[in-house]
Amino acid sequence: SRSRIPALRSVLAAWGGINQAVTHFPGESFGKWFPETFDIVLLDAPCSMESLRPTLTHPLRETTPTERLRLQDRQIQLLISGLSALKVGGELVYATCSLAPEEDEAVINHVLEQYPDIFIVEDVSDKVPFQAPGLTGFDDQSFHPSLKNALRLWPHLTGMSGFFCCRLKKTGSIPAISEVPPARDFSRTQLQPLKPALQKQLYEQVQHNFGLQLDQIIVGSQFQLFQRLESVFLIPTVYCEQFITLPFEYIGMRIGQWVGEQFQPSLEFASRFGHQFTRGKTQLNHAQVAQWVEGRDIRKPETGLTPQGQYLLVTDETGRNLGVGKLLSQRLRNLLP
Template sequence: MNLPIEFEKKMKDFLGDEWEDFLYSYDNNRFQALRFNTLKVGKDKGIEQEIAGIMDKLGIPMDKKVTWADNAYYYDEDKRPGKHPYHEMGLYYIQEPSAMSAAALLSPKPGMRVLDLCAAPGGKSTQLSTYLGDRGLLVSNEINTQRSRILSQNIERMGIKNAIVTNEDSFTLTAHFPNFFHAIQVDAPCSGEGMFRKLPEAVNEWSLENVAICAARQKEILDNAAAMLKAGGTIVYSTCTFSKEENEDVIEYFLNEHPDFAVEKMERFWPHKQDGEGHFVAKLVRRGELLLDEDAYPQEKSDVLSEDITGKRKPSGKCAGRKNKRSTVKEAGGISKDNMELLNEFLDMTLTDDMADWIRNGKLMMFGEQLYRLPDIQVDLKGLKVQRAGLHIGEFKKNRFEPSHSLALALKSNEAKNIVDLDIDDSRTAGFFNGQSVTLGEDQIQKCKKGWTLVCVDGYSAGWGKVSGIQVKNHYPKGLRNKI
């Protein structure tokens, strides 16, 4: 690989005798790994036993674990687990191995309020969600609009119920969430030196000037993160670059500016020392007592505003008519009596009592005709751009309620009354993911009632179907078909 001359000189000076080993790592194969989603895997059986069964069907041996992350394993490039139905069902997330170190270092506890400040495409957010379980709040933010949509799709695929996806800069978030979060992940935009093998274009974009620009931006983002963190809280700062200016120097700046913080741990992952592309992580802890029981938030501030959920933009207030200003859409509203009747009919016929009650007793909000259940820890998002406000339950159409794919992927098979369970090797399984109807077998005809049914594969939720006679009409989203 032809590395930038200035990069080589800088790294030779920094690494000394290790330079040759570092350079040699560019000639090796890239390391790839997958991390299992414990929101879906390991609930009914022992986690090791369940993972072993899935890995066997993927044809991937379990002989090499990612030692710094839970339930993560390396795999050979020819296995292509991203093309398997299990991937589309959110049983695991494919992630660069060393990048798994950051969320593992933060490891938030259930019930915490957690912010992933630079979250796309979602590797660290989905990993953080496995620590939270279904308790607490995860705000996943991405400043780039297109990348925030990809982030939202991954949140959906992994069946996360308590996440809000925002599309903002760190200054705007700071104004909304002062002294709010218990834990913050800052995977800062960087010069991407650890991406040279994976993305050759990163080599062409690298320069000393860009390193300096990135370092200045990283300091700004960290300052804003500090303003959003509660006393006793934790920030984990990470990059995928080797630059001292963007790593140790940024941490040194931050500690000088914020003397109420201390470094608990700081570590580099090098491609010539660990099996990964490289990463830098630092755990910063604010002094004080961390109070985890302050989950109440003013209910009157739950009038969430959204841009992308409704698909419309409606300027209002002082921002109306001004160019280059952020504007918001109409306020979300509560659910009407007629719609509540339609929802209750669906819930009573389709879901178990406990799951139905979890939905109907939560904070339900309408965005146009779309229904969302907000996280139990509610926040004031007025004026923010929101891609996903908790769990998307479904859409009200003329005289009926249609459940969302998000709801399907958030359900366990034992939370639905009507189930069609397919085997991974069944020819109908591939057909379902490609949009085909499912013909019921004789045993399934006896079990399935007319109406909405949760289609599962090997006991894991895959999507919705609608039973009519011996056929299950396919409701797998058209935009996700033909990926397998």
């Protein structure tokens, strides 16, 4: 749903994700829009979210057979779509935060029966230090024997609320009718390729201020630089080459903005690349960290640097990344969002 997009953007920003485009379309359509296009698909399916280990935000709730079967119908369609969008030889991870068999093994089993010899359930038992196999039967139902290769992450084993996941490998094509995906002229995004002179200026500033060779990262990781107003973005080259007309809610990474002639790095940029900075860093003590994470400035910081309004990566005494600050006379300005 659209209401979950801001939270997703926040997670991607903190994680430092770049190779991503957030859209608001039904997942059931992607298999028809982009058949056999992707190497990997993660299907985090909508589920009843039983919350078997309740918290204040997610209390224990009872689910009904009607609710679980209604969700199962959509989960099956999403799984078929995900497998259709997957290249032969690619992998799909199906996951839910429910341990109801109707939403887990029964979904995989249904698609196995509908499309035999199209995919296999890979054994992932070595990924966890305990035995947590999938079910091969429930009530009067018998499931495909390979579903024992799935994982049931029980609350009493993991200390979490309970999850199901399995990894599928596609071995054959799914018969499908292709459809034309929605389209939007890219010019409507107001994103423009960053001009060569500004690219050079950006590379030089990032190298001088942080010791990071951004140009090599961009070439090696296949990103492209774009600008919208004063903001600068990294966008995956694969989007520009294969999905340029696909409408998105958010794409790539906003790496910072121009403040006059000076480049101000974003939290996303610091989260992704800060561990590679060789200079332009300052460290806070334990008491200062508590102030910093509350969004407060640090008065009279001890940096050993001459304040020139420069942007610095802020860390704690263990080297943990705390975002970006601006060193001014008598204070370190907090630039956390």
